[in-house]
Amino acid sequence: xxxxxxxxxxxxxxxxxxxxxxxxxxxxxxxxxxxxxxxxxxxxxxxxxxxxxxxxxxxxxxxxxxxxxxxxxxxxxxxxxxxxxxxxxxxxxxxxxxxxxxxxxxxxxxxxxxxxxxxxxxxxxxxxxxxxxxxxxxxxxxxxxxxxxxxxxxxxxxxxxxxxxxxxxxxxxx
Amino acid sequence: xxxxxxxxxxxxxxxxxxxxxxxxxxxxxxxxxxxxxxxxxxxxxxxxxxxxxxxxxxxxxxxxxxxxxxxxxxxxxxxxxxxxxxxxxxxxxxxxxxxxxxxxxxxxxxxxxxxxxxxxxxxxxxxxxxxxxxxxxxxxxxxxxxxxxxxxxxxxxxxxxxxxxxxxxxxxxxxxxxxxxxxxxxxxxxxxxxxxxxxxxxxxxxxxxxxxxxxxxxxxxxxxxxxxxxxxxxxxxxxxxxxxxxxxxxxxxxxxxxxxxxxxxxxxxxxxxxxxxxxxxxxxxxxxxxxxxxxxxxxxxxxxxxxxxxxxxxxxxxxxxxxxxxxxxxxxxxxxxxxxxxxxxxxxxxxxxxxxxxxxxxxxxxxxxxxxxxxxxxxxxxxxxxxxxxxxxxxxxxxxxxxxxxxxxxxxxxxxxxxxxxxxxxxxxxxxxxxxxxxxxxxxxxxxxxxxxxxxxxxxxxxxxxxxxxxxxxxxxxxxxxxxxxxxxxxxxxxxxxxxxxxxxxxxxxxxxxxxxxxxxxxxxxxxxxxxxxxxxxxxxxxxxxxxxxxxxxxxxxxxxxxxxxxxxxxxxxxxxxxxxxxxxxxxxxxxxxxxxxxxxxxxxxxxxxxxxxxxxxxxxxxxxxxxxxxxxxxxxxxxxxxxxxxxxxxxxxxxxxxxxxxxxxxxxxxxxxxxxxxx
Numbered sequence: 001x002x003x004x005x006x007x008x009x010x011x012x013x014x015x016x017x018x019x020x021x022x023x024x025x026x027x028x029x030x031x032x033x034x035x036x037x038x039x040x041x042x043x044x045x046x047x048x049x050x051x052x053x054x055x056x057x058x059x060x061x062x063x064x065x066x067x068x069x070x071x072x073x074x075x076x077x078x079x080x081x082x083x084x085x086x087x088x089x090x091x092x093x094x095x096x097x098x099x100x101x102x103x104x105x106x107x108x109x110x111x112x113x114x115x116x117x118x119x120x121x122x123x124x125x126x127x128x129x130x131x132x133x134x135x136x137x138x139x140x141x142x143x144x145x146x147x148x149x150x151x152x153x154x155x156x157x158x159x160x161x162x163x164x165x166x167x168x169x170x171x172x173x174x
Numbered sequence: 175x176x177x178x179x180x181x182x183x184x185x186x187x188x189x190x191x192x193x194x195x196x197x198x199x200x201x202x203x204x205x206x207x208x209x210x211x212x213x214x215x216x217x218x219x220x221x222x223x224x225x226x227x228x229x230x231x232x233x234x235x236x237x238x239x240x241x242x243x244x245x246x247x248x249x250x251x252x253x254x255x256x257x258x259x260x261x262x263x264x265x266x267x268x269x270x271x272x273x274x275x276x277x278x279x280x281x282x283x284x285x286x287x288x289x290x291x292x293x294x295x296x297x298x299x300x301x302x303x304x305x306x307x308x309x310x311x312x313x314x315x316x317x318x319x320x321x322x323x324x325x326x327x328x329x330x331x332x333x334x335x336x337x338x339x340x341x342x343x344x345x346x347x348x349x350x351x352x353x354x355x356x357x358x359x360x361x362x363x364x365x366x367x368x369x370x371x372x373x374x375x376x377x378x379x380x381x382x383x384x385x386x387x388x389x390x391x392x393x394x395x396x397x398x399x400x401x402x403x404x405x406x407x408x409x410x411x412x413x414x415x416x417x418x419x420x421x422x423x424x425x426x427x428x429x430x431x432x433x434x435x436x437x438x439x440x441x442x443x444x445x446x447x448x449x450x451x452x453x454x455x456x457x458x459x460x461x462x463x464x465x466x467x468x469x470x471x472x473x474x475x476x477x478x479x480x481x482x483x484x485x486x487x488x489x490x491x492x493x494x495x496x497x498x499x500x501x502x503x504x505x506x507x508x509x510x511x512x513x514x515x516x517x518x519x520x521x522x523x524x525x526x527x528x529x530x531x532x533x534x535x536x537x538x539x540x541x542x543x544x545x546x547x548x549x550x551x552x553x554x555x556x557x558x559x560x561x562x563x564x565x566x567x568x569x570x571x572x573x574x575x576x577x578x579x580x581x582x583x584x585x586x587x588x589x590x591x592x593x594x595x596x597x598x599x600x601x602x603x604x605x606x607x608x609x610x611x612x613x614x615x616x617x618x619x620x621x622x623x624x625x626x627x628x629x630x631x632x633x634x635x636x637x638x639x640x641x642x643x644x645x646x647x648x649x650x651x652x653x654x655x656x657x658x659x660x661x662x663x664x665x666x667x668x669x670x671x672x673x674x675x676x677x678x679x680x681x682x683x684x685x686x687x688x689x690x691x692x693x694x695x696x697x698x699x700x701x702x703x704x705x706x707x708x709x710x711x712x713x714x715x716x717x718x719x720x721x722x723x724x725x726x727x728x729x730x731x732x733x734x735x736x737x738x739x740x741x742x743x744x745x746x747x748x749x750x751x752x753x754x755x756x757x758x759x760x761x762x763x764x765x766x767x768x769x770x771x772x773x774x775x776x777x778x779x780x781x782x783x784x785x786x787x788x789x790x791x792x793x794x795x796x797x798x799x800x801x802x803x804x805x806x807x808x809x810x811x812x813x814x815x816x817x818x819x820x821x822x823x824x825x826x827x828x829x830x831x832x833x834x835x836x837x838x839x840x841x842x843x844x845x846x847x848x849x850x851x852x853x854x
Contacts, residue, residue, distance in 0.1 A: 005457065005541035007439040039469060042440075042461035056544050063441065063461055079468040083439025085540075 001051060001058035006172050008062055009081055011105045012090035013098040014069030017123040020155035021090060022066050025165050030156050040080055041066045047169050060173050062165070070101070081109055086117040086148070086168050093122050093136060093152070102144065117171045119148035121164055126154040147171065427509035429561045430491070432554045433460055434526065436539045437500050440464030443539050444546050446554040454506060463493065463504055496523045500537045505557065514562050521564060522557050526550060603629035606657055610634070613652055625649050625666060635663040643668045675703035678732040682708050689726060693719050699727070706734040719852070746771040747784075750833065750847040751810055756794060758805035760813065769810070772850070773817045783823045783853040786810050789833045791845040796830060804828030810848045825853060 010018040019037050023029050026045045043064045051058040065084065070076050081087065089105045091098040099122070106118055122140065125133060137152065144150050148171050153160040268274050279286070291298050313321045337344050360367045396402045409415075431447040431454050440461040447453050463486075470483045486493040494511060496503045496519040503523050507515070526536070535547055610627040614620050623645070625638035634653055640646050650664040679701040686699040690712070697712035708727055720738060727736045749768040751760060760769070776782060788807030790799040807826035815821050832838065832845040 002543050004543070005441045007441060007461075007541075040465045042458060042465065044457055055542065057542065061457065061541075063457055065461070065465070077468065077472050079472055080465065082468070083436060083441070083464075 002056050003046070003059040003061050004049075004055075004057050004173060005061040005063060006086075006169075007065060007084045008168060008172075009065045009067055009084045009087045009109075010090060011067055011076055011081075011087050011109065012069060013092070013095075013101050014071045016069065016090045016092040016095070016098050017121075017155050018069065018088075018090045019066050021088075021121060021123060021153065021161055022064055024155040024158055024161045026064070030158075032156070037066055037068050039068055040077075045165075047166070049169075049173060052173075057173070060169050062169065070105070076105070076108060078108060078112060081112045084109075084113065084116065085172050086119065088119045088121055088164065088168060090121045090123050092124050094124055094127050099140070106144075117147040117168065119164055119168050119171075120144055120150035121153040121160075122150060123153045123155060125152040125159060126157050427507065427511055427515065427561070429515075429558050430454070430506045430508060431456075432506075432557050433504045434550060434554060435460040435464060435502055435504055436536070437464070437467075437497070437502055439539075439541070441539065441541050443501060443536060444543075444550045444554055446551055446558050448558065459506075460504070463495075467495075467502075494519065496520055498523055498527050501526070501539075503554075503557075505561075507561075512562060514564060518557060518561055518564055522553050525553055606634075606660075610653060610656060613656060614649065617648070617652060619645060620649060620652075627653065629657075629660070632659070633661045633663055635665060637665045639667050639669050641669055675701065675732070678703070678730060681730050682727065682733065685726060685730060686710065689723055693723070697723070701733070706732060708733045708736045709739060710736060711739045746775045747850050747852060750849045751806075752843060753806055753846045753848075755791070755842075755846065756798070756802065758788075758802060758809045760809055765813070769813055773814065773819075776814070776819055783825070784814075784819075785825045785827060785851040785853050786814075786848060787827045787829060787833070787851065788848045789845050790830050791842040792830075792832070792838060793842055799830040800828070802828075803830055806846075806848050 010022065012018050014036065015034060019035065019041070020030060022043050023031070026043045043066065045062045045064065047060045047062060049058055049060050065080060067076055067080050068074070087105070087109045089102050089109075091102050093099070102120060109116055109118065122136075128136065133152070140150070148164075148167050151160045151164045151167075153164060155161060310321070333344065356367070429448070430451055431445065433445045433456055434443040435441070436443055440463070442456045442460045445456045447456075466486070467483050482495070482497045484495050484497070486495075491506060491508045492511060494505045494507055494516065496516070503519060503526075505515075505519060529547070529549060535545060535550075539545065606629050607627055614625050614627075620640070623638055623640045625636055625640070628635045628637070634657060636649055636653060638649075640649065646664065646666045646668045649666050650662050653660075653662045653664075682699045682701050686697055690697040697710060699711075700709045701707075702709065708730070710723065710727065720740070724736050724738065727733060746768070749772065751764045751768050753759070753764075754761070776784070786807045788803040788805065788810075790803045790806075792799075794802070804826060805828070807828055811821070811824045811826050814824055832840070833847055833849050836844045
């Protein structure tokens with residue numbers, strides 16, 4: 001049985017927790033020290049698949065490209081998005097402007113790969129209390145039309161982290 | 175009947191004394207009176223074991239005490255009982271008061287602890303063990319210096335011990351800090367680190383260099399073999415220097431791994447790696463390479479011209495890339511990549527594109543390795559294992575190009591015939607030269623002299639030296655006889671034979687004496703026949719006189735050189751009279767030391783005419799110096815005139831330049847002078 005490889009890009013504004021989500025998913029670790037990603041960092045995670053006898057595959061190797069977060073001064077380098085079948089757009093639920101920017105990131109990606117699948121991680125949900133969470137869930141949920149879905153995640157607690165990555169994997173290798 | 179209380183006291187005292195003396199034998203000389211005992215009359219066995227007698231006494235005492243208690247219960251008044259219970263409570267209270275207990279125990283606490291430790295260390299150790307780390311931690315916070323001081327002596331020993339018992343643990347503990355420690359030490363004292371590492375690094379490098387040098391040696395040896403020379407020629411044609419090639423061979427080129435990478439996604443389409451080496455992480459490497467390529471592309475200064483990243487150089491390996499439309503090849507290589515490798519890379523890339531590039535296999539690569547055709551890894555394997563073998567297109571055997579052959583033949587004939595003629599002429603000239611040499615040697619009159627014949631273009635040039643014109647002519651005649659067809663260029667020099675040394679010496683003597691008379695000065699000469707040198711000694715002469723003398727003596731045949739040893743220093747004419755700045759006054763010292771001997775000399779030689787030349791230093795203005803220089807000469811002239819020298823024989827000159835042998839770099843005072851010249 002073989003392994004299929006897929007590239008996936010993490011996009012979003014700076015400091016929304018892209019690197020932390022990867023660390024949680026790949027290394028099962030979380031650190032609240034903020035380290036800015038410069039350029040791009042690539043991580044790898046092997047996910048077992050339900051064996052596909054027809055295509056002779058039983059594992060998926062996710063190559064996760066952690067792109068430098070977008071700032072006012074520097075946009076995301078579009079060429080990094082080439083060849084990526086899906087992206088994970090990350091926003092910080094405590095910073096409204098990062099949520100506002102989600103649509104821009106999606107447009108950028110669809111400009112490069114119109115058939116690509118998109119997942120949205122509304123991260124740092126652990127920083128909101130339960131009332132705020134439910135309010136946010138109601139107000140946001142219908143806003144985005146994505147192919148994979150929008151999830152409230154927390155790299156700190158691990159909430160929905162595996163779920164969102166697995167959902168993307170499922171979408172890429174149906 | 176005695177009062178019960180004193181009786182009770184007595185009994186208690188006695189009991190106490192009894193117990194104390196048996197329990198505390200270490201205080202045998204304590205006075206019994208101190209205890210308030212009554213029975214101090216006889217205690218024969220008090221140092222020994224408890225005898226029957228004492229046992230009996232103890233029994234009686236206890237009985238007494240019991241009796242007192244009973245009596246007290248029945249006979250004593252209520253106050254006594256209250257008093258007793260009060261006392262008892264007070265005692266109890268005291269026992270429970272930690273402050274009082276502390277005061278009681280304090281003086282003997284250390285002794286108690288020591289005794290306890292000595293008796294049963296096993297009980298103390300667990301009690302202390304639980305807090306010992308906290309003790310250390312607290313103390314290290316409170317007074318780190320003191321704790322450090324206390325532990326300092328033990329730590330080296332502890333480490334050595336642990337190194338012996340569990341070296342691995344110590345290594346594990348120290349290892350992470352080693353790098354930082356070395357860095358810190360280098361920052362603190364670079365020289366000591368250099369000294370410490372010097373022997374190791376030196377050896378390592380020399381070992382490595384030794385290997386390289388031996389390989390180079392091997393190559394050099396090969397280079398001088400026939401195949402080596404052929405290789406050398408072919409390298410020259412390709413513009414590669416020997417040194418470059420030798421170095422290339424010493425650090426051989428090899429390919430560690432080859433990856434075919436999807437250009438957009440950075441996913442690995444196919445990979446091959448050398449077995450035996452640590453495998454490279456293909457996915458990560460490919461991803462990073464792709465990211466770097468994208469980044470380099472983004473940063474490209476000229477957007478119209480898209481240029482590709484083709485090579486990344488690390489210190490000891492390179493990543494060489496060949497890029498096509500949808501994929502690129504990346505080869506991880508070691509050593510200097512030869513030009514042929516990039517050809518091979520291109521060839522492999524072409525093969526991949528031609529066979530698979532425009533199907534789905536590469537363009538639509540979706541990360542599934544099963545969709546990659548098997549021929550691709552085969553191609554990569556070929557690149558890995560034979561990186562320098564190129565598949566050359568089969569060459570058609572064409573018929574011999576007759577035109578070329580004929581031209582070559584013609585060239586051969588055209589060049590070959592003149593070459594043959596030249597070769598024959600050269601051989602002939604050699605023969606003639608040898609013949610002439612033999613003849614000169616066998617001719618008795620010429621045998622002594624080395625005459626060299628050189629045959630060139632129908633001309634024979636003779637060189638050498640003979641003592642007479644006759645012999646010079648003879649050499650030419652012999653040559654003409656032997657080679658009548660040749661022109662003879664006779665460059666043989668007829669050198670006059672030197673006269674006898676005695677004759678030279680006599681001639682020199684004669685001439686010297688004549689000159690001595692003319693110059694009115696005593697001169698003698700000595701001839702050195704070995705050096706053909708004439709040594710002339712005498713008193714001082716003017717520059718003109720010296721030139722005249724030398725010239726005359728040089729003309730004597732057989733004298734090659736004339737060495738003058740004239741006593742110029744002592745001569746009063748050679749002295750210079752020095753002046754203080756901006757002054758033409760003659761100091762008394764200068765007068766007595768220089769002018770007085772001069773006056774004496776002039777009186778002895780009344781015919782001598784003097785030129786008195788005044789000089790100035792360069793410190794003053796030119797105008798002042800122009801006046802001062804002749805003033806100084808005039809001052810000396812005045813002195814000499816006063817001493818009776820006729821003014822007609824004393825000519826004065828002023829010069830603002832420094833005197834001879836003094837330059838501007840010398841001290842100024844050397845220029846402030848008057849000097850003398852003899853005028854003939």
